[in-house]
Amino acid sequence: MPVINGVSKPAGVRCIQLDAQDRCQIFGHPDRPAVCSSLQPSEQMCGESREQAMRWLGWMEQATAP
Ligand code: SF4
Incomplete structure (x- = not known):
């Protein structure tokens, strides 16, 4: 799960920086x-x-999901 400014988020979740x-x-x-x-x-x-x-983006998330 990516970590952005100490907060991790799963794919598809809005970034807290927006x-x-x-x-x-x-x-x-x-x-x-x-x-x-x-x-x-x-x-x-x-x-x-x-x-x-x-x-x-939705297609790419689905295509690269584990
Ligand atoms: S808003 Fe977009 S560019 Fe900015 S930190 Fe979040 S994911 Fe990265």
């Missing part, structure tokens, strides 16, 4: 997990809307 506008509150901060900093968004991954991105 604000009400779905923005990362620790963006650019050294405490931001390396996995977050290394993620490079792409049109293929994000699509054209939040709904498309969430569908893709």
Whole structure:
């Protein structure tokens, strides 16, 4: 289970660092997990809307679940 700022969360659970506008509150901060900093968004991954991105993320979670 990933640990973000001392709090672990399972896949599919909203990150505690997201604000009400779905923005990362620790963006650019050294405490931001390396996995977050290394993620490079792409049109293929994000699509054209939040709904498309969430569908893709849901598929990836299912495809990589243990
Ligand atoms: S970038 Fe990482 S720390 Fe920031 S909201 Fe997303 S998952 Fe959480």
